[in-house]
Amino acid sequence: xxAKARTGGARRLGPRAEKTRLEILSAAEELFAERGFSDTRLxxxxxxxxxxxxxxxxxxxxKRALYEAVVEDVFEGLLARVxxxxxxxxxxxxxxxxxxxxxxxxxxxxxxxxxxxxxxxAMRRDDHSEAFRAxxxxxxxxxGQLFADGRRQGVFRPVxxxxxxxxxxxxxxxxxxxxxxxxxxxxxxxDPLSREQLEAxxxxxxxxxxxLLGLPGLRLVTESx
Amino acid sequence: xxAKARTGGARRLGPRAEKTRLEILSAAEELFAERGFSDTRLxxxxxxxxxxxxxxxxxxxxKRALYEAVVEDVFEGLLARVxxxxxxxxxxxxxxxxxxxxxxxxxxxxxxxxxxxxxxxAMRRDDHSEAFRAxxxxxxxxxGQLFADGRRQGVFRPVxxxxxxxxxxxxxxxxxxxxxxxxxxxxxxxDPLSREQLEAxxxxxxxxxxxLLGLPGLRLVTESx
DNA sequence: GCGTGTTTACTTGCGAGTAAGTAGAATACT
DNA sequence: AGTATTCTACTTACTCGCAAGTAAACACGC
Numbered sequence: 076x077x078a079k080a081r082t083g084g085a086r087r088l089g090p091r092a093e094k095t096r097l098e099i100l101s102a103a104e105e106l107f108a109e110r111g112f113s114d115t116r117l118x119x120x121x122x123x124x125x126x127x128x129x130x131x132x133x134x135x136x137x138k139r140a141l142y143e144a145v146v147e148d149v150f151e152g153l154l155a156r157v158x159x160x161x162x163x164x165x166x167x168x169x170x171x172x173x174x175x176x177x178x179x180x181x182x183x184x185x186x187x188x189x190x191x192x193x194x195x196x197a198m199r200r201d202d203h204s205e206a207f208r209a210x211x212x213x214x215x216x217x218x219g220q221l222f223a224d225g226r227r228q229g230v231f232r233p234v235x236x237x238x239x240x241x242x243x244x245x246x247x248x249x250x251x252x253x254x255x256x257x258x259x260x261x262x263x264x265x266d267p268l269s270r271e272q273l274e275a276x277x278x279x280x281x282x283x284x285x286x287l288l289g290l291p292g293l294r295l296v297t298e299s300x
Numbered sequence: 301x302x303a304k305a306r307t308g309g310a311r312r313l314g315p316r317a318e319k320t321r322l323e324i325l326s327a328a329e330e331l332f333a334e335r336g337f338s339d340t341r342l343x344x345x346x347x348x349x350x351x352x353x354x355x356x357x358x359x360x361x362x363k364r365a366l367y368e369a370v371v372e373d374v375f376e377g378l379l380a381r382v383x384x385x386x387x388x389x390x391x392x393x394x395x396x397x398x399x400x401x402x403x404x405x406x407x408x409x410x411x412x413x414x415x416x417x418x419x420x421x422a423m424r425r426d427d428h429s430e431a432f433r434a435x436x437x438x439x440x441x442x443x444g445q446l447f448a449d450g451r452r453q454g455v456f457r458p459v460x461x462x463x464x465x466x467x468x469x470x471x472x473x474x475x476x477x478x479x480x481x482x483x484x485x486x487x488x489x490x491d492p493l494s495r496e497q498l499e500a501x502x503x504x505x506x507x508x509x510x511x512l513l514g515l516p517g518l519r520l521v522t523e524s525x
Numbered sequence: 526g527c528g529t530g531t532t533t534a535c536t537t538g539c540g541a542g543t544a545a546g547t548a549g550a551a552t553a554c555t
Numbered sequence: 556a557g558t559a560t561t562c563t564a565c566t567t568a569c570t571c572g573c574a575a576g577t578a579a580a581c582a583c584g585c
Contacts (some may be wrong), residue, residue, distance in 0.1 A: 092564065109425045113338040130565055191423060197480030198416060200334045215485060239485065239492065240504050243477040251472025255422035260440060260464065267464065279465050279512060286511045287504060317530065355531055
């Protein structure tokens with residue numbers, strides 16, 4: 076029986092090849108983020124890597140599989156980041172939430188594909204990527220748990236602090252700030268994605284967090300003078 | 301000289317035909333919103349209307365022109381709505397802003413295509429639709445003017461109340477609430493787009509508005525007991 | 526029998542996926 | 556060591572299907 080699946084998926088790769096694979100992944104991440112799935116030409120991905128289109132099929136079964144790999148990569152990083160932020164403050168829920176929100180904002184800013192791809196995935200009416208669901212589920216559970224704890228402990232506003240609405244606002248705000256506003260408002264006197272503006276955004280989002288959850292008497296950790 | 305442009309654009313239409321044109325526009329609005337430009341098949345638009353695909357070209361020059369028409373339609377409505385809300389409170393900026401935010405949330409909720417299409421337009425890296433820019437510009441000017449007034453009158457927080465960041469948060473939150481969350485969190489125990497949840501969202505967004513602008517001592521108009 | 530609205534039946538181009546071939550490195554064989 | 560063989564990482568050159576756009580014919584009211 077000669078190898079049936081000559082093409083695509085998991086196989087052992089030499090170190091050289093592993094590098095190309097990562098380059099493909101990263102080129103694809105940028106393009107999928109910028110243009111979305113359908114408007115991304117594999118031709119263009121290949122060109123960025125400096126390789127022929129057909130080479131992509133050596134590493135990934137098809138376009139979809141490449142996309143899924145990208146999604147997985149991006150969201151795994153995100154979830155890990157938020158988790159680690161929460162873990163930094165095991166004693167204070169309020170501080171943990173602040174840290175998590177802060178890190179969320181930073182991650183999205185550092186890797187803007189996150190914002191674009193998250194938005195694109197969120198807008199799909201048909202079913203999501205395998206990869207996406209695999210990460211969305213635990214993320215939501217985490218959030219749910221957090222709110223349950225926060226309300227039980229009396230740290231969060233009793234009734235109106237709701238994970239769903241909180242996530243809409245904080246999630247939406249940052250994702251839109253990074254992925255939407257810059258192109259929406261094209262000729263600004265400042266760079267909307269500069270470090271400075273990021274800090275302004277984070278400050279606002281923390282204020283909002285504070286207000287929505289009703290965190291009692293917390294000075295914002297990163298508030299500027 | 302026989303008619304050169306047999307196809308597309310502006311022409312006088314009988315009342316019957318005007319109706320079909322509107323049906324096409326509305327079917328296209330839904331599909332473009334759901335799937336985006338590239339993933340929308342004119343075939344499907346036609347089918348919804350109960351007409352053959354080729355008929356669309358009688359009313360619109362090409363796919364792009366149809367899309368532009370949809371965008372124009374949606375955003376004109378939005379801008380008008382917000383303008384009229386502002387006009388309702390010529391004496392109090394604070395109330396005017398609250399009304400505008402409230403109406404914005406409602407409009408997006410009533411016509412969710414707004415959220416989807418706005419997001420899709422905002423994510424484009426290439427240049428926007430003619431129709432979109434034509435509406436974005438005055439909307440932004442309006443916002444800028446509003447903030448200038450608000451700060452001059454001392455109604456808004458002096459330094460940190462910035463139109464760009466404010467729009468990121470309030471705009472992003474609502475748009476994401478309507479267009480993103482429902483599919484992001486698929487099996488919720490409640491309908492995220494019910495009237496009830498809308499009210500919860502609006503309440504939160506007004507709180508956020510209040511906090512970000514530093515509106516002095518305003519009881520939220522729609523706060524529930 | 527003429528314009529307005531709609532159809533059927535094409536053309537065309539583009540982009541995903543495939544098949545087969547190949548240079549060169551790695552490994553095996555004597 | 557030197558030659559043969561196999562594998563790895565690609566390339567070139569196709570196929571194939573789909574969806575936009577076009578041309579010409581056609582229905583139906585006036």
